[in-house]
Amino acid sequence: xxxIKFRVDGMSCGHCEIAVQDAARKLPGVKKAKASRxxxxxxxxxxxxxxTREQIAKAISDTGYTILQGGEL
Numbered sequence: 001x002x003x004i005k006f007r008v009d010g011m012s013c014g015h016c017e018i019a020v021q022d023a024a025r026k027l028p029g030v031k032k033a034k035a036s037r038x039x040x041x042x043x044x045x046x047x048x049x050x051x052t053r054e055q056i057a058k059a060i061s062d063t064g065y066t067i068l069q070g071g072e073l
Contacts, residue, residue: 001031001045001046001047002045002046002047002048003043003044003045003046004043004044004046004053004056005041005042005043005044006041006042006044006056006057006060006067007040007041007067007068008020008035008040008041008042008060008065008066008067008068009040009065009066009067009068010064010065010066011035011036011037011040011065012037013037014037016035016037016065017035017036017037018035019063019064019065020033020035020042020060020063020065021033021034021035021042023059023060023062023063024042024044024056024059024060026059027046027051027055027056027059028050028051029046029047029048029049029050029051030044030045030046030047030051030056031045031046031047032044032045033045040068042060044056
């Protein structure tokens, strides 16, 4: 398992955090996802054999949130 942190902009409430988490968790190979609007980040634990960092970032972006430049922390 690998862990990655993304800088995410646009989260303003608990629902936003849940939306980001759910977007990542729906992908095959994602074990855990935790988003924080306060920290402007999402931490995802995943199996790199099943899903890529790019796929995770795209899933989050597709929900309407912005992966900030530099993306990964």
